[in-house]
Amino acid sequence: MQADLAQRIAAHPKYRELKTKRSSFGWVLTVAMMVVYYGFILLVAFDKELLATRMGQGVMTWGMPIGLFVIIFTVVITAIYVRRANSEFDQLTDDINKAVLK
Numbered sequence: 295m296q297a298d299l300a301q302r303i304a305a306h307p308k309y310r311e312l313k314t315k316r317s318s319f320g321w322v323l324t325v326a327m328m329v330v331y332y333g334f335i336l337l338v339a340f341d342k343e344l345l346a347t348r349m350g351q352g353v354m355t356w357g358m359p360i361g362l363f364v365i366i367f368t369v370v371i372t373a374i375y376v377r378r379a380n381s382e383f384d385q386l387t388d389d390i391n392k393a394v395l396k
Contacts, residue, residue: 302394312386319378323371334364 303309337345337360345357
């Protein structure tokens with residue numbers, strides 16, 4: 295019975311749609327995160343002077359807000375994924391469940 299259920303789910307067109315949308319969206323967010331993270335790492339490796347440059351007359355350097363941006367960017371793209379997963383992806387999953395488990 296379980297193998298038959300798995301085959302029916304895998305053959306359902308909405309499952310293929312869900313798989314495609316979730317995978318492509320995940321890759322887009324992964325590439326965006328890697329660009330931001332590795333961009334920061336490359337700055338640390340190759341342009342320490344920029345990161346050590348003071349902002350104005352205080353003690354704050356450019357490295358602090360850039361590092362904070364990396365952290366905030368991570369939280370934001372996580373929230374974007376969760377929001378889409380809770381709306382579009384969950385709706386597709388419910389549609390698949392209703393169609394396959396009749």
